[in-house]
Amino acid sequence: MVWATPSPAEEHETMIRSHGYSFYGDLKYPEDYAHFDYVNPDAPKGGEISISTLGTFDSMNPYSRKGRGGALSTIMFESLLGDGVGGEAAPADVYGEYYCLLCESLEYPESKDWVIFHMRPEARFSDGTPVTAHDIAFSHNLLLDQGLQSYADAVRKRIPKVEVIDDHTIKFYFTEGISRRSLIDQVGFVPAWSKKWYEESGARLDESRLETSPGSGPYMIEEVDVNRRIVYARNPDYWGKDLPFNVGRNNFDRIRVEYFGDENSAFEAFKSGEYTFRSEGNSRQWATAYDFPKVQDGYVVKEEIADGSPPTPTGFIFNLGREVLQDKRVREAVSLAFNFEWTNESLQYGLFKPRASFTQDTPLMATGTPEGAELEFLQSLGDAVAPELLIEEVRMPHVSEPERLLDRRNARRAMRLLDEAGWAVGDDGMRRNAEGEPLRLTFLLNSSGSATLSAVVENFVANLENYGIDAVLEKVDSSQYTARERDRDYDMIYDSYAAFLGTGTGLAQRYGSEAASYSLFNPAGLASPMVDAIIEASLNADTREEEEAAMTALDRALRYEFIMIPLWYNDVFWTAYYDQYDHPEEQPPFALGYLDFWWYDAEKAAELRAAGALR
Template sequence: MTFTANVLNRRRPASKLLAALAVSAWTAVWGGAVGAQSESTQTESTMVSSHGYSFYGNLTYPADYPHFSYVNPDAPKGGEISISTLGTFDSMNPYSRKGRGGALSTVMYESLLGEGVGGESAPADVYSEYYCLLCESLEYPESKDWVVFHMRPEAKFSNGDPVTAYDIEFSHNLLLEQGLKSYADYVRRQIPKVEVIDDHTIKFYFTEGISRRSLIEQVGGVPAWSKKWYEESGARLDESRLNISPGSGAYMVETVDVNRRIVYQRNPDYWGNDLPFNVGRNNFDRIRVEYFGDENSAFEAFKSGEYTFRNEGNSKQWATAYNFPKVADGFVVKEEIPDGSPPTPTGIVFNLGREVLQDKRVREAVALAFNFEWTNESLQYGLFKQRASFTQGTPLMAMDAPTGAEFELLQSLGDVVPPAVLTEGVRMPHISAADRLLDRRNARAAFKLLDEAGWAVGTDGKRRNKADEPLRLSFLLDSSGSATLSAVVENFISNLQDFGIEAVLEKVDSSQYTSRKREMDYDLIYDQYAAFLGTGTGLAQRYGSEAATEGLFNPAALASPMVDAIIDASLAAQTREQEQAAMTALDRALRYEFIMIPAWYNGVHWTAYYDQYGHPADQPAYALGYLDFWWYDAEKAEKLRSAGALR
């Protein structure tokens, strides 16, 4: 479906924004060899010193790596890439709960352990490996009771001020004092002390007796903000504002035109240009983001050359709309690029905070109103597959009834695991007839479930409970989204109404949508969770009971003792095999709890762009990287301008 904010990250939850708001949930490789051993060293006191970090201690890239293997080290610097997003914004501070942050408004900020432009993985060809950026090395005991980062003395903010350990300490504390409460509460429990040893050395201490998962990459992922700027300006992290602190990253803000565009420019004095971490990356002089009120106007603007790159998510447009002359003439490239990351768990999410939806029979009945087969064939040109799992297509995907190590784990958890989870096959999506919207067989099953749940049909055809209250459900939808998604939801609503449910579609503008989503003011919403390939403390912030009131990360308000217990067990895993068993069990448990109607997925990136860009021939598995390691071809761009294909 339409991914309305093309500039947003699909892959790595530990982006600068999410690293500041939630601990990464992706912290261990799910399988396979990770390549060369790191150049970590171990002393007699069981100390580890390294140029990067992974939980199991192995790193693909040695300390003397010249660049990441997938980049073009000779990629030219220059030119512009322009992209689109939908809706509005009124702030350049995305860390506040107030206002709507501008697209890519975290791109200026770096962390001790680096990542890609826009928050994508860096490196993008390996999983759960983190390499030094603001730091030059880190050290920690094998017990991981603490970590010390040795920072690069040459690192500077865009205003020329040095980046010091005091800035890192300040940023860490600023998130505790003015960031999200759920994040701050978590960090205080896990990280009781921070110590600045000198200007370029900082030490984080971790609480005794807790899992060491995610802790080092968490503190290594905190954005570096200027302590001096915040103290002099009096600005707060929790306020909506357009003025921003200087960052140390390769890009900085050039211009901001509220609700129209944001332009970022590459800092010509960027301190880290020559680092191996950055070779072949940060290639564009400018990144321009154009805002549009709806999908149709955004697409028409692309056709006219108002912006130059689309990461398409609308199946109808991909199937039918890329037949305009510029494509036929070769000026616009339409390309499918393999996507090696697990599909994002998107779907129609139930707000379990609503009493009516706490009855699983009602959720089951509501789900039967969604006809994936008809939707895919009639509205999406048969281009999608239906997602069943939170780890779709990976070895962690639960299949059939649990066996082996997974069964043993689930059995060990006691009464929090319902007997059906141990003995029955894993939940799979229902099957519907593709030739008609309302599948009569599924409708009959839904009627039976609703009757059993106490929602009988009255003489007017409406379902009511014993108190004569109608069964009402509201579906919250962003009006700036695609027409195809709107059509999918409208047909789903139609089927719900045929079931006797008073279902209402509430289309609201982007600002209202953001506010209501944060407040969890909806019954149903088209939303997403984070896929996972390994354990991490961030799983609790996504799927755990502690996040049940946080719509930003847990839109279903899920609070499941079984899920909590599995997450805890995964954090205690001592081997990759134990971890894999726990992750499969988590997939099974989430599907059992039935927090969403799974939607669709696509195994490739649909990209369209004006033929003035280059990208690696061998695409890395975990990032598309069009803002990160693609590059501008000046000769091709001149041909486009000469032909009148670009403005």
């Protein structure tokens, strides 16, 4: 329940105190909620769920630019406001609502000029020491001093001061004259690290290391075998196990992550029972490889589960820092070498849909020409908006012939664009500029990825070569890939941005100009004054309707800027698992939740072992 009372110190302003937070003040779950609607409150605790990942790791500190962090290595750390296991939404049936975890309540004025969190005195780290306001303040400052530069730069401008009022009360102040978007939730999701551990150990947040500070969450590290395995075990003394926020959640005793060098070995290991849950992303395997005996005998369940979130905007991303790719005509021509229709039918068994939008299949997806509230919003930004954006149809992916890889009509269009951009075809069939320099593009790909993705990229590169482009596909191992991705050492890369369903200052980190030259969240290096203006204006939306108009405009503008070749999407999760797990009959729309609110059925597990399906 949210209630308002006049503040003695500030009688002119209404104060809000609540068990949770949303920008507009509306919360689905009341103060006395017993559990989230979608969980099974009687879910049994116990058992193990095991999953796989590809590549390598050399660190259990995921907050450093150095090294490659282990899978789920943030799982031990909680925050004032709670989220799901592995960073999924919690609750997963609403968007933009956050509920207290380390805090028991928060209060703030109607102006949102500051926020006070009242923490739970019973909260403990796994070593038994209390989680206090001093730890939260320390963690906040540690991120500013030793965390990612793009994060620190953005936060310093918005949050000038933090004050520890007492051991269990902390206050954050927000800069005057800026939007109040993403401020309370920003500080509410700072990971809680042990100040005592960091000071005693001398560890730094920006260093690669296997040793970690104690966390306050339900899971602790049980085993780390570098490049082979990570095991997390449920803390039997977890302080928050009975909170309504956690009822029906955190059900497994152990979460085991097995590492593999390539997709094929990972799949074979699943078939043999080396791990027991698989979220499939390879269309070829989903279509053809799940007919092995354990599936036929019912020991392995193959299930499609609806996904209500907008699909991740994944694609072939252009590095706009490369001079050759700053010409949109070149990017247009390069994009025409991708044949979705042929790729989907020939390599992916027709299982995908072409993705067009950064908010695909949501009410925020831009369509046609702007009109109504969206048009009014864009017009209010004046000269910041490209005139053609107001009158042209929103950008949609090109269509290709599915019968052959090289679509001749698109090829002719691409040739004209390259000619116009000054890249003429020489006697040797290669395209060169006026200085005689060849049009060369390097595509960076992680060699541990799926064979299907590799085939997709190889065919795309082959079409580029047919255009007279000197296209080079560089497959590198996971560690090299991570290093080069961070250094933006590529012309093109298979990567992704973050989908959005609402505004927030995080949009500036992902899509804004301020940190475009170095932000890990902006692999294209997009720096668009128009996008900046839309994001900034969206932060001042006073109603959901205004916010939705701004987000639709942002989708339209991002598609206009054309920073990536959008690929495909799937509106269901492809899951396969040994028949020893259960999940709610009604899945929430915003999370699959297999590590969060699924549970282990001991009787089914015993039957699998008796049948020899699992060891």
